[in-house]
Amino acid sequence: MKPAxxxxxxxxxxxxxxxxxxxxxxxxxHSGHHMEVMPAGVVMNENLTELPRDCPEISRDYAFTIKAxxxxxxxxxxxxxxxxxxxVRVLPCSRVEVTFINEDQVRxxxxxxxxxxxxxxxxxxxxxxxxxxxxxGTFIVPGDDQTFLVHCxxxxxxxxGMRGQLVVGDGSGNLWNVPxxxxxxxxxxYLPASMPLLAVLVLAVTFVAxxxxxxxx
Amino acid sequence: xxxxxxxxxxxxxxxxxxxxxxxxxxxxxxxxxxxFGAMGFRALPESVAPPATMPVEFCPPDPENWRERHxxxxxxxxxxxxCEADNPxxxxxxxxxxxNVSQDTLLKSGLTADAVEMGRxxxxxxxxxxxxxxxxxxELNGGSALSRGPVTSYEIAPGIEPGLWVFAPKFVGMAxxxxxxxxxxxxxxxxxxxxxxxxxDKVLITLENSHYMxxxxxxxxxxxxxxxSAGEGNDGxxxxxxxxxxxxxxxxxxxxxxxxxxxxYHCHVQTHVHAMMGLQGLFIIEPNRPDNWLQTMNIxxxxxxxxxxxxxxxxxxxxDLHYLDIDKQLNERIQQYNDPRLITRSMHREYDITDSPPxxxxxxxxxxxxxxxxxxxxxxxxxxxxxxxxxxxxxGLALHTHGHKFVVTDxxxxxxxxxxxxxxxxxxxxxxxxxxxxxxxTNDGKHAYGxxxxxxxxHQYNGVTTDGxxxxxxxxxxxxxxxxxxxGWPKTRGxxxxxxxxxxxxxxxxxxxxxYAPGLFSDTGLDWRMLWRVIGxxxxxxxxxxxxxxxxxxxxxxx
Numbered sequence: 001m002k003p004a005x006x007x008x009x010x011x012x013x014x015x016x017x018x019x020x021x022x023x024x025x026x027x028x029x030h031s032g033h034h035m036e037v038m039p040a041g042v043v044m045n046e047n048l049t050e051l052p053r054d055c056p057e058i059s060r061d062y063a064f065t066i067k068a069x070x071x072x073x074x075x076x077x078x079x080x081x082x083x084x085x086x087x088v089r090v091l092p093c094s095r096v097e098v099t100f101i102n103e104d105q106v107r108x109x110x111x112x113x114x115x116x117x118x119x120x121x122x123x124x125x126x127x128x129x130x131x132x133x134x135x136x137g138t139f140i141v142p143g144d145d146q147t148f149l150v151h152c153x154x155x156x157x158x159x160x161g162m163r164g165q166l167v168v169g170d171g172s173g174n175l176w177n178v179p180x181x182x183x184x185x186x187x188x189x190y191l192p193a194s195m196p197l198l199a200v201l202v203l204a205v206t207f208v209a210x211x212x213x214x215x216x217x
Numbered sequence: 218x219x220x221x222x223x224x225x226x227x228x229x230x231x232x233x234x235x236x237x238x239x240x241x242x243x244x245x246x247x248x249x250x251x252x253f254g255a256m257g258f259r260a261l262p263e264s265v266a267p268p269a270t271m272p273v274e275f276c277p278p279d280p281e282n283w284r285e286r287h288x289x290x291x292x293x294x295x296x297x298x299x300c301e302a303d304n305p306x307x308x309x310x311x312x313x314x315x316x317n318v319s320q321d322t323l324l325k326s327g328l329t330a331d332a333v334e335m336g337r338x339x340x341x342x343x344x345x346x347x348x349x350x351x352x353x354x355x356e357l358n359g360g361s362a363l364s365r366g367p368v369t370s371y372e373i374a375p376g377i378e379p380g381l382w383v384f385a386p387k388f389v390g391m392a393x394x395x396x397x398x399x400x401x402x403x404x405x406x407x408x409x410x411x412x413x414x415x416x417x418d419k420v421l422i423t424l425e426n427s428h429y430m431x432x433x434x435x436x437x438x439x440x441x442x443x444x445x446s447a448g449e450g451n452d453g454x455x456x457x458x459x460x461x462x463x464x465x466x467x468x469x470x471x472x473x474x475x476x477x478x479x480x481x482y483h484c485h486v487q488t489h490v491h492a493m494m495g496l497q498g499l500f501i502i503e504p505n506r507p508d509n510w511l512q513t514m515n516i517x518x519x520x521x522x523x524x525x526x527x528x529x530x531x532x533x534x535x536x537d538l539h540y541l542d543i544d545k546q547l548n549e550r551i552q553q554y555n556d557p558r559l560i561t562r563s564m565h566r567e568y569d570i571t572d573s574p575p576x577x578x579x580x581x582x583x584x585x586x587x588x589x590x591x592x593x594x595x596x597x598x599x600x601x602x603x604x605x606x607x608x609x610x611x612x613g614l615a616l617h618t619h620g621h622k623f624v625v626t627d628x629x630x631x632x633x634x635x636x637x638x639x640x641x642x643x644x645x646x647x648x649x650x651x652x653x654x655x656x657x658x659t660n661d662g663k664h665a666y667g668x669x670x671x672x673x674x675x676h677q678y679n680g681v682t683t684d685g686x687x688x689x690x691x692x693x694x695x696x697x698x699x700x701x702x703x704x705g706w707p708k709t710r711g712x713x714x715x716x717x718x719x720x721x722x723x724x725x726x727x728x729x730x731x732x733y734a735p736g737l738f739s740d741t742g743l744d745w746r747m748l749w750r751v752i753g754x755x756x757x758x759x760x761x762x763x764x765x766x767x768x769x770x771x772x773x774x775x776x
Contacts, residue, residue, distance in 0.1 A: 039330055078555075080465075111391070131425060155356045155401075156369070188362075188556060
């Protein structure tokens with residue numbers, strides 16, 4: 001069915017003839033990145049060997065298996081999609097291999113942002129797994145303590161649960177809205193519908209009581 | 218005591234002096250006029266300058282020459298004259314099948330390898346007859362617990378970003394242009410894509426529900442069995458045929474249509490909400506012809522750049538025109554919450570469609586003036602153009618054109634007999650109705666009156682506004698090639714469009730005729746004298762009320 005796609009094919013997408021416009025207008029969604037496209041999904045900007053400038057050597061090798069899908073949000077109220085772990089902690093200058101297993105029947109992504117742009121175009125390392133598939137990719141983290149955003153960039157998947165963080169060393173503080181790690185920045189109030197009445201009632205009782213106490217005194 | 222009297226006299230004097238003469242009772246004014254004549258001339262307040270128009274670019278550049286004619290994978294892709302065109306590589310992949318194109322074309326198309334798969338040629342006529350289409354569901358201008366503005370943003374008109382749901386082709390990668398951008402990627406847009414298949418094709422449509430609510434696909438008007446060959450429900454209706462597709466799940470619908478015609482597809486879960494959020498698209502079944510490679514999807518509808526064999530037999534070109542109306546009271550609900558439970562309650566129980574007239578009116582997912590970037594019908598004298606039109610909105614559509622009369626050749630996918638056809642300049646489309654229109658550019662004084670820029674639009678007057686501000690809504694135009702500039706913008710005469718491309722115009726901040734009659738119909742300044750009189754009256758009333766309160770409390774204490 002898919003002749004060319006049976007082989008892994010490393011391609012530099014779109015010849016960089018208009019580099020400025022490529023940065024500004026990214027019509028096809030992946031200009032300038034190193035892409036590996038397979039039937040199972042995509043590995044973008046994989047880096048096995050090139051060291052970040054602040055790293056003399058690879059400090060350690062990690063291998064994580066991260067699963068994604070509806071199942072991993074079933075115990076988080078108000079969330080639809082989730083990951084088996086929303087936080088990944090690694091040492092500075094370590095090499096991180098991630099196997100991303102998608103248990104749903106729709107696409108999911110595991111995308112890291114904010115990495116050094118001289119190593120990772122647009123600062124991104126990106127895994128995308130088609131429904132029921134898994135992909136594996138490796139990247140090397142920089143040498144300073146920093147917290148990086150990890151998310152799925154399908155429309156609304158981050159908002160509905162697929163948001164995580166990659167903590168390098170001690171990190172640089174937790175990100176907001178990471179399920180199981182940090183609270184929602186704009187948290188809804190979840191108050192009873194009769195809250196105004198309740199507030200007035202409490203106010204009135206307190207007022208009368210205070211008035212009576214003051215008078216007695 | 219003295220102070221109170223002094224205050225009372227002051228307040229009374231202030232009230233009498235401040236009281237505006239134009240508020241005196243009419244008999245008093247008439248008597249005063251009898252005695253003293255009219256009051257002296259006092260000029261009305263000056264006009265004030267409106268906020269500056271800050272127009273966005275009318276016609277964005279086309280850096281990758283997508284508008285030009287292309288030959289990709291052996292597919293001839295016609296030029297698209299309007300300012301904004303679709304990615305020709307995506308079009309080529311839709312024609313050949315994403316499983317049949319080179320890796321380079323696939324990468325440039327942005328699609329996944331299984332977005333549109335094409336299989337065997339069953340009737341041996343030179344084109345594939347096994348088609349497998351995959352659709353995802355994407356939310357545009359949705360809510361977030363991380364930011365206040367809409368996420369995965371999409372403008373239908375300057376500054377107008379209603380919450381939307383669309384069926385979308387399967388693309389690789391991010392939903393936004395890039396990580397720094399809040400804008401949805403180019404191809405992720407309203408309306409859901411037009412789908413084109415051939416009569417007799419064996420078609421599978423897999424809905425991969427990537428949204429956070431249940432959805433289905435209902436093939437409205439297209440010949441499909443109630444059950445699939447495997448005995449599963451196939452009509453997309455939760456209360457009669459099958460369970461809806463839950464988030465993260467997929468389901469395949471199948472059909473092998475026996476008749477051609479312009480049909481429709483939409484979500485049938487809580488249809489009054491889901492279809493109106495944008496989960497609907499044109500579904501066109503072309504007559505079977507040899508070597509007939511169809512453009513399986515037309516992103517954003519509009520010009521079909523790879524027209525079918527049957528079209529070329531009697532027309533020069535074809536356009537898909539998808540009309541929709543949007544009720545902002547519904548569409549803003551996905552932006553007010555992030556919790557799907559709260560969104561579900563708000564959209565399906567609190568929202569009441571029976572109380573809600575629509576506010577926005579789109580043609581191919583945009584309102585005027587953005588319709589002029591991509592939804593112009595472009596032709597030359599003597600051409601015959603086919604328009605596939607659907608009214609996806611909740612109200613009727615009175616489609617009217619200037620300078621021409623349409624002929625309805627097909628209604629709801631069935632041919633209208635020659636004897637029953639007539640030339641019409643208003644064509645009525647009920648909700649979900651489709652018509653195929655012949656637009657004949659022969660200058661015979663009936664079908665066409667000659668070259669120009671001829672608007673076409675809904676003639677129900679709400680349809681030509683954006684939330685009541687005109688010009689807006691679904692206005693577009695038939696433009697003859699002589700009237701187009703090189704970049705695709707029409708050589709309009711008359712007024713400047715700067716204000717129409719300024720968001721403040723649709724926020725009601727710019728007077729409608731400001732561009733050509735500055736000052737004449739502008740907003741007015743203040744009448745300062747009147748303002749001081751009213752403030753004086755307020756001061757007097759305040760003093761009197763204070764005196765009254767102090768008198769009452771003294772009385773209460775028995776003094």
